[in-house]
Amino acid sequence: MGGEILRPDRAGPEDVVLAWEGQDVLAVRLPQLADSLDRILAALERSHGMPLAALDRKAKQSVVRNLEARGAFSVRHGVETVAGALGVSRFTVYNYLNREKAAKGE
Template sequence: MTEPADHPLVTAVKPLVDAMGAELLAPSQATTEDVVLAWEGDDVIAVRLPQLSESLDHILAAMERRHGMPLAELDRKAKQGVVRTLEARGAFSVRHG
């Protein structure tokens, strides 16, 4: 990314972008599928959203970091909590994908 990383808009959205597994780009690098964010009428940053499979991988990796171990090693109660979180985040909403 060539845009200033210390711009207030970039600073504000970066935690959300990171949590989603998205990517920040210069507006000049944006395609029609990217989201360009403007500040006071000037394009500041573009956000490239992850593909669905990348997003799910990102969510699972974050959950493993949160629990401090691979999800397969969690006890039954913790695994049930993971499934509830995945359901709440829409991981099971795509069928036959």
């Protein structure tokens, strides 16, 4: 996910400090969610071996399902970011999401 390990004395208010037997031993700085989405999209491109925009419709729908399971659409501008990576409109991404929910009976 791209986290960074820090000494506990360098931890900021958003960092996670880990303790062992009552002593702070290290801190972890997690990346911003938007940065994580970019990393997830890059990893998906690597796993498919091509730009996401070059995938066929079925593969793009699979990517959207995968991203939804990872919480990608809870990130601000997540739909727009994903639509740009897939080379489709926001409307298309929402259609993929709605089809998935309809298939699950939600």
